[in-house]
Amino acid sequence: MKSGYKKILALTLGSSILVGGCTGVDNLTNREKVEVTKPSTENKKNAYETENFVRIQDYKGEGYKLRDSRPETGQLAEENREEIEEAVQQFFNSTYKTEVIVHNIVGAEDGASVFVESVGEPHFYTYAIIPIDVENKIVKTDNVYSEAGQVENAIQGALYAMVYHQEFSALDDYLETVIQEYPVVGIPIEAVEKVGGSGFSNSVYRTSKLGKELEGIYNLYLKNPEVSKEELKKKLSEANFKPDQMLILIELYMKESDVEPDQAVFDKIVSDIEEMKGIPSGSYSIILNDNLIDKRRGIGTKDNSLERTMRNGIMKE
Numbered sequence: 001m002k003s004g005y006k007k008i009l010a011l012t013l014g015s016s017i018l019v020g021g022c023t024g025v026d027n028l029t030n031r032e033k034v035e036v037t038k039p040s041t042e043n044k045k046n047a048y049e050t051e052n053f054v055r056i057q058d059y060k061g062e063g064y065k066l067r068d069s070r071p072e073t074g075q076l077a078e079e080n081r082e083e084i085e086e087a088v089q090q091f092f093n094s095t096y097k098t099e100v101i102v103h104n105i106v107g108a109e110d111g112a113s114v115f116v117e118s119v120g121e122p123h124f125y126t127y128a129i130i131p132i133d134v135e136n137k138i139v140k141t142d143n144v145y146s147e148a149g150q151v152e153n154a155i156q157g158a159l160y161a162m163v164y165h166q167e168f169s170a171l172d173d174y175l176e177t178v179i180q181e182y183p184v185v186g187i188p189i190e191a192v193e194k195v196g197g198s199g200f201s202n203s204v205y206r207t208s209k210l211g212k213e214l215e216g217i218y219n220l221y222l223k224n225p226e227v228s229k230e231e232l233k234k235k236l237s238e239a240n241f242k243p244d245q246m247l248i249l250i251e252l253y254m255k256e257s258d259v260e261p262d263q264a265v266f267d268k269i270v271s272d273i274e275e276m277k278g279i280p281s282g283s284y285s286i287i288l289n290d291n292l293i294d295k296r297r298g299i300g301t302k303d304n305s306l307e308r309t310m311r312n313g314i315m316k317e
Contacts (some may be wrong), residue, residue, distance in 0.1 A: 004240055006313050008046045013242070014252065018044050024265045025074070030259045031203075034126070036277045038160065038230075040093070049292075050090060052294050052295050052296045053292040053293065053295070054292065054293060054295050055256075055257055055291055055292065055293075056092035056185060056187060056188075056253040056289075056291055056292065056300065057111055057185060057188065059187065059188060059190040059191050059289075059293050059295060060190040060191055060299070061104060061190055061193070061194030061195045061294035062143070062186055062194075062295065063296055064106060064194070064195045064297070064298055065106070065252060065296050065297075066088070066106055066107070066108040066109075066111040066113060068108070068308045069106070069107050069109060070107065070108075070109060070110075070134065071107065072104065072107075072134045073107035073108055073109070073110065073111065073112055073134060074105075074107025074112065074132065074133045075107070076132050076137060076139055077105045077107050077112040077130070077132065077139065078105065080139040080219055081105060083104065083139065083141050084102075084114060084130055084139060084141065085114075086102070086141075087130065087141035087142070087272040088102055088116065088128050088130065088144055089102065089127055089179060090144075090153075090175070091130070091144040091145075091146075092116065092118075094199075095146075095151075096151055096155060097221070097222055097225040097263075098118050098119075098122075098183075098225070099118070099119040099120070100116040100117060100119065101117050101118075101119060101120040102114055102115070102116050102120050103115050103116065103117055103193040103194050104194040104195065106195070108129075108132065108158070110131060110132060110133075110206070111129050111130055111131045111132050111195070112129070112132060113127045113128075113129055113247065114127055114129070114130060114144075115126050115127045115193070115194060115195060115196065115197050116128065117193055118158070118213050118254075120273070121157030121162055122161070122162055122200070122221070123156070123190060123200065124154040124155060124157065124199050124200050124201075124301055125154065125163070125193065125196040125197055125201055125290065126146070126150060126151050126197050126198075127144055127146075127150070127187070127197040128144050128145065128146050129146065129147065129281065130143070130144050130150070131143050133225070133228075133280055144149045145218075147152070147207070147212065148179070150197075153199060153208060153209050153220060154197075154198070154199035154200070154223065155217060155218055155237075156215070156218045157199040157200040157207035157208060157209050157214075157216040157246070158199065158200040158300065159214065159217045159221055159232055160200070160207065160209070160214060160217075160236075160246060160280075161200045161207065161216065161280075162229050162232060163217070163229055163232050163233045163236055166290075167276075167278060167279050167280040167281075167291040168279075168280055170276075170278045170279050171279045171280060172202075172206070172271065173246075174276065174279070175204045176254070177249065178269060178272075178296065179204070179252075182262075182265045182268075183254060183256060183262070184252040184253060184255055184262075184288065185252065185253050185254075185255050185256060186202070186203030186204035186251075186252060187203050187204075187251070187253070187293070187300075188203065189202070189203050191232070191298070195298045200273065203228050203314075204250060204251065204252060205248060205249060205250045206248075206249055206251075207246060207247065207248050207249075208247040208249070209245065209246060209247075210240075210244065210245045210246065210247055210283070210295040211242070211246075212242075212244030213239040213240055213241040213245050214237070214239070214241070216235050216238065216239050216279055217232045217235045217236050220232065223305070224292045242282045243281045243282050243283055243315050243316055244315060245283075246280070246281065246282040247283050247285065247310065248280060248283070248284050248285070249284075249285045249287070250269070250284065250285070250286045250287070251286075251287045251288075251289070251300070252269075252288050252289070253288075253290070253291055253293070253300060254289070254290050254291045256291060257292075258291070259290065260290060260304055261288040261289060261290055261292040261304060261305060261306045262288070263306060264289065266288040266306040266308075269286055269288070270286055270308050270314070271315050274290070274296070274314050275288065279316060280316070281316050281317055282316055283310060283313045283315055283316075284308075284313055284315075284316060285307070285308060285309040285310055285312070285313045285314075285316070286307070286308045286309075287300075287301060287307050287308075287309070288305065288306040288307075289301060289302065289305045290302065290304060290305075
């Protein structure tokens with residue numbers, strides 16, 4: 001990260017919008033819990049929750065703030081939105097050979113995070129950073145950059161999903177059935193678009209690459225963005241890829257307000273994933289939250305969340 005630019009680690013989506021490389025969902029979740037419960041007194045905690053916790057169904061990414069952000073950066077970014085969008089799109093085209101749509105611009109301390117979605121395949125969400133000189137009111141459109149590994153991680157996860165599109169379709173079908181049969185929901189797609197920045201993801205899960213074995217297909221894509229799924233699969237088969245090098249994080253919320261995460265529903269999802277065949281290889285983590293999300297941080301995990309995360313995750317070969 002360039003010096004001076006500070007921002008909160010926003011995990012994905014939903015509870016935990018995965019931004020940047022993943023150093024372990026357990027660690028990230030613990031940090032999120034500290035963030036949510038940080039106020040020193042119960043009164044302060046309750047006041048914060050009253051102001052910032054909203055029903056997951058109502059969350060569209062509004063109210064999201066980066067740590068140490070200044071209103072001046074957000075205002076300057078909005079005043080120069082057209083120039084920022086053009087600069088960021090050029091950055092992704094030239095650096096990553098990828099066309100993107102800009103969904104949201106969030107001011108920070110001395111810059112802004114620009115959340116984007118790729119057009120077509122590989123499909124992913126991520127963000128870039130544009131520096132802003134507040135004192136001189138200059139948006140530095142020539143200096144757009146991304147955090148180390150952030151976009152690369154997103155693209156590699158999306159390429160992995162392209163290679164195993166049938167398996168991901170099977171996972172999609174299963175989770176759609178879960179939402180139909182049980183009182184749980186995912187995060188609205190508008191929130192994924194506006195504050196996601198979490199690679200290959202949708203309303204109920206997201207991926208994060210944990211190893212270097214996907215770099216081969218990433219380099220293949222940069223050389224030829226029109227590379228076929230067959231070529232990608234052949235390249236991946238040559239790498240020493242193992243399931244624990246791809247995190248697949250499933251995160252759901254209770255559908256109704258004022259209820260605790262349902263242990264029976266959680267256990268059923270865990271059991272199903274453990275037994276299922278034909279879904280993507282990877283290390284699966286599962287989180288079930290109550291109905292509320294912290295709109296300022298885009299985080300839904302709390303002390304009462306039910307979790308099966310990396311430390312004791314589900315490995316699917």
